[in-house]
Amino acid sequence: MITELSIENFALIDRVSIQFGPGLTVLTGETGAGKSIIVGALSLAMGARGSADVVRDQSGSARVDVAFDANSEVQRALEAMGLPVEDSLVLSRSISSDGRSKCWINGRPATVGTLAALGNMLVDYHGQHEHQRLMSASSHISYVDAYGGEVLADLLRVYKSSWTKMKELADRLESEIAARSESQSRVAQDEASLEELEAVSLGEPDEIDHLIQERERIRNSTSLFESASGSLRYLEDEQSSPSISTQLIEALRALAPGGRLDPQMDKISDRLSDLADEVSTITSDIRSYQEGLAEGKNRLDEVESRLFQLEEIVRRYGPKVSDAIQRRDQLRDQLLGRGGETDAVGLLETQLGMASDTVAEEGKSLSKGREKAAAEMCAAVGGFMQELGLNEASITTDQSTVPVEEANSSGMDAIEFRVSLNPGEPSKALAQSASGGEISRIMLSIKLALDGRDPVGTLVFDEIDTGVGGSKALHLGEKMAKLSSMQQVICVTHLPQIAAWADDQIVVDKQSTGGRTITTVQIILADQRPVALSRMLGSVDGSAGLAHAEEMFRTAQQEKKIALG
Secondary structure (H helix, E strand, O other), X not given: OEEEXXXXXXXXXXXXXXXXXXXEEEEEOOOOOOHHHHHHHHHHHOOOOOOHHHEOOOOOEEEEEEEEEOOHHHHHHHHHOOOOOOOEEEEEEEEEOOOOEEEEEOOEEEOHHHHHHHHHHHEEEEOOOOOOHHXXXXXXXXXXXXXXXXXXXXXXXXXXHHHXXXXXXXXXXXXXXXXXXXXXXXXXXXXXXXXXXXXXXXXXXXXXXXXXXXXXXXXXXXXHHHHHHHHHHHHHOOOOOOOHHHHHHHHHHHHHHHHHHOHHHHHHHHHHHHHHHHHHXXXXXXXXHHHHHHHHHHHHHHHHHHHHHHHHHHHHHOOOHHHHHHHHHHHHHHHHHHHHOOOHHHHHHHHHHHHHHHHHHHHHHHHHHHHHHHHHHHHHHHHHHHHOOOOOOEEEEEEEEOOHHHOEOOEOEEEEEEEEOOOOOOOEEHHHHOOHXXXXXXXXXXXXXXXXXXXXXXXXXXXXXXOOOHHHHHHHHHHHHHHHOOOEEEEEOOXXXXXXOOOEEEEEEEEEEOOEEEEEEEEEXXXXXXXXXXXXXXXXXXXXXXXXXXXXXXXXHHHHHHHHO
16 A cells, blocks of 8 residues: 655645555545645656656656555565565656656666556556556456456466466477577588588598699699700700710610629629619609690699689688588588487477367356356446446446467456446447546446455545535445455545545645745644534534534444444
8 A cells, every 4th residue: 555655846736745544545625726636646656647747837857756565465566577575665756847757666767667567556546647447448357357256266377377388388389490490491501511512522631732733833834844854855865965874774784794703793783774774764754744744734724623612612611621521521420310300390289289279268268257257247336336326327348259379368358348327328438438537436336346356455536526416425435435444545535425434634725835836735633624524515614514524524434433343
């Protein structure tokens, strides 16, 4: 519940701090004094829309702080939103004169959205302000669920467990499909890489070095050919003088007789014969080398092309040819080993189908339970509406069901309250059919029907007494007092018949000081309550009016004690 509301530089309010207790608190005062301004400030702290218009003239910014008793329900709300759980809760909001807004939760910066989400859990507004749950059709299902009590709670618990499993399977399936798609893409890339590597026909790791050498040899073939030709002239050309080969043969012939006479000479002859054979071989190799040079001139384009091919492969899979060969072999092994993979997607699709069927069945059971609870609730709410002066009004629910694919954690249903205020009129949405006062009384009827099963701890009513008077006003005050035994109720009223039932009365007044108008508040002590009520009756000093107010106050308080035990 709300324990304190502090307002600064907001509209006509300079600085005000109001303490609230449990039960029913009424805000009273003359029209225009600022009662609804206080409710508007509270609404702002709960995340309602705000603008620079609310900033008091000549003030830099307006600020509102609202403190709550952090009971177990509030702490659960904080925990559910991932906020620190503390012994107290203070929501704060400021708006500067240039329209900028700042929010805090227990002194920590927060967003307006977070403030509004917490506000919806803590306070229900009903009246002229925009921040009221009843005007949002999406909130109506929560009232039906609350009315359904443990029966619906059990059905919802079972459904939510199955829905959570279904959602987890759907998420896993989505992830598995994405992973498979990524795997297929990776396999396609690997296959393309392997095809590219195999197309190059990688062989020796040092093939690039050999090709570079060959390219240099081809580029320098003319010089190399001339060098070889020069060497051959010495080895076998006879034009200018005997060649080395001829001279070696002549030397062997000269040693031949001596070799027959002395074994040592014979050994020298053998060595000379070997040398002659080596020179002959070298000569043959040089000629072959020259032939190769001639043939190599035609391979330059082929060598250049092969080098470019290998260098491109090395750039992508290197830095060496050996690395590219290793990558090729790895890809072969990987792709050959993919045959044993299981179809996880197919298995998850089967499991998801079964889970969806379960959710659909449990969703149908939940829908039937809600349909039954909604009918009973509307009957109870209708009875309270008649007691509160809406004699000809009736309330129904419009319930629709979405496919299981569109279901959420709350079920497969959409429920909206619809009201007909007069016989023969078609039922319409609340925003289209009721005034602020009527909506507030409809909501009071709903809260009474819930009989303490409402999770929201504080109710704020503004304009609830519009068009109400006499005995209906007494009934209205009685019902609000009854409701306040289960929840904190704050009500703006101009009717003494309602104010008489309150546990606390706060008088809001408007005064002019120093050429400026300000709104003030005064908490009325119990012994002064009859005086305040007599003024609401229009009597300032008359003893008859005061006596009437005293009787009204005494009767209401006594009946409240009897009714509430």
